[in-house]
Amino acid sequence: MNTKIATKSDLDRVRGEARKARTAKPVEITVCSGTGCLAAKSGGLAAEFDRVVALHDLQHRVEVRRTGCFGFCERGPVVVIHPHNVCYLQVKEADVEEIIARTIVEGETVTRLLYVDDKGRSIRALEDIPFYAKQSRVLLDANTKIDPTSLDDYIAQGGYGALARVLTSMKPEEVVDLVKKSGLRGRGGGGFPTGRKWESTRNAAEKEKYVVVNADEGDPGAYMDRSLLEGNPHSILEGLIIGGYAIGAHQGYIYVRQEYPLAVTNAQLAIDSAREAGLLGKNILGTGFDFDVKVHRGAGAFVSGESTALMRAIEGFVGAPRPKYVHTSEFGLWNKPTTLNNVETWANVPLLVNLGLDQYRAVGTQGSKGTKIFSLVGKVCNTGLVEVPMGMTLREIVYDIGGGIPKGKQLKAVQTGGPSGGFLPASKLDLPVDFDALTEAGSMMGSGGLIVMDEDTCIVDTTRYYVNFLAHESCGQCVPCREGLRQLSKILDNIVAGHGKAGDIEMMEDLCELLEGASLCALGQTAPNPVRSALAHFRAEFDAHILEHRCPSLVCKSLHHYAIDKDRCPGCMLCVSACPTEAISGVRKKPVVLDQAKCIKCGNCMDVCPPKVNAVLKLPGSPKPATQQPVVTT
């Protein structure tokens, strides 16, 4: 678009034109082009749609739109055809001809690409799929409707309307007051009241101020911020401009990790197109307010998500937290007052302005208002990005939206909040999604990672994973964090390797006290959470590893073994040829023999053993005869 949007009426005119352009074609094919679906080849799929539409000479009535993440990543690539919201899942390039011929030309449905529910019924419309039906997608909905590279698409959806309203009819103090009253809390993890943060930056004496978007999402298994920034960058930008106006800042930064190339590209594109249209720069919408934004790419350090470390990184230094006890809202970037909010928090701002106080506050719990996006991953049927009202229980998220645990297995734990959060056992599933409730239960909301673990997950091994992650992602400056995590990691490595000993748990508890009480920044202070919650709810698993040298979940390689059930083995020799170390030997039609000394526990034998025979056993602990054999040393 080349038209300048210099006033509010310009914006209204552009919105009218953009809406008209969108309704000019009766049919729209939206192809999910979020990172998940792109990995499942949705890029080629969209190109194929373009080609076939042109081939059938349908360009005048069919629009192919590449949108942001639809959230149903388990079944990507997702294709939705409007006007009836027909949702096709796991679409391949080979399906495109059929979709065009049947659905677009004939108006029929390609049944085999539809969602089938647990009762065997095919579901046609996107909103009727249980995964979507239980969500309230106020932030994510736009992701499915707009092309993230198009400013017109965003404006057609009402975009920048909140900004126009704020700039033309509200005083900065009124905006801060609105955010304060809304009960919006930081979506990055801590849940600090956003309005209070804004107010202290606004009231700080220094004239020069900054607003910053924290898009350094680095929790394993989390991709909420990524999908928002990739799929709807203008909504974050709009929130940031509103924040800048409210606080009195004229410069904003988007700190985004370099590992999110599409988010970097789309954020930059959004800034460029907004600036070209006059929505960034001098005298925005003719109101005299100047504001501009820069993208700062992070160099891949998890600790840079910590507020002071992030600001150090923007200043051009190594991202390490600041030891001084001062608030960044007063002494932040270049020692100027700075408001740092997470991507999702900023995206909530235009929504709040548009909905108004009462409607916004109507959703959520007493202490946590609005919705929260979670990346629902792990051992759950419907992996994906979900947005739910605060106060929904974890059970509803995992079972109603997530469709439960695959293969009929039992749920063991839900991990929320990433490496700074904790494990919640099945007994805590009725906890509501609420900042305070989750913190009280020994976990935390975090930025919204929600990892489901089934009975085959070893909690000790998973704890070790998180501690190892933190040990390498710590900046290494303060002793408790660097050395404490080094020792925790060593202890857990030993336990998993079968060398656990009595006293390990007490030593871990001592180290946790030090980490929590003495660490310099939140990374170290919250690092004990995975360990403590694991010990609180799954102590028996630790005891089994340490005292009995067995892994009940059969995950830790040193603490389980394979065996051949002699009564079941018909001597088909399949496992003999599958074994890479020749640990299995035997003759045809006689039960085979497994040499434990040669076995590397790869599990190939178990995989090839026919299910009806099922003669390979996976057992906890060490093989009995081997431990009885005397060790001969020469």
Add this chain to the structure above:
Amino acid sequence: MNTVRLTIDGKSVEVDKGASVLDAARKAKVDIPTLCHHPKLEPFGACRMCLVEIEKHGRKRTVASCAFPAEDGLVVTSSTPKIERMRKLIVELLWPAYTTPAKGMKIEKSRFTGALPDCSLCGLCVRYCRDVVKKNALYFQGRGVDRCVAFVPGMAHECDSCRACFDLCSSGWVVSRYAAQASADYDERPCFPGMTEC
């Protein structure tokens, strides 16, 4: 008013505004152990040996006294059983690079192994070289458990005339590594015209 008055272990002390709780404690002759602190350098907050308990508006918190600003009416306790436990654990974790307070704490050996043998990563050398001498001959390498101190290759010749960090290093890392770095730099000198050997 350019001064503030606070209480440390029951002793009332007045210090200039902007001073740290540690500065105030030193003035009140209250002993707080430190490792990474240096009066000429900005607080680093790395060793956490100087932890103290503060009471403000009826709430108690544990903070690093080197980085916490002295405030009017602040009540500071330099040592509690929990702080003692944490200090002991820190000494054990840094073993054997930092053993100075071990005797007073009755620590004879550490329960832990695996930390750097001759460097506590207090960063005194790096920071002194960067902020006071302004040579930047040393730097922190790596992140998390992989962090260590290293000489910037080719810079050791600058150090020969300075050696300011030699006395700062309590574990002897600087002295022992300097010689190795100097000879490595010597071997890797670029060849200039007129040089007799290469």
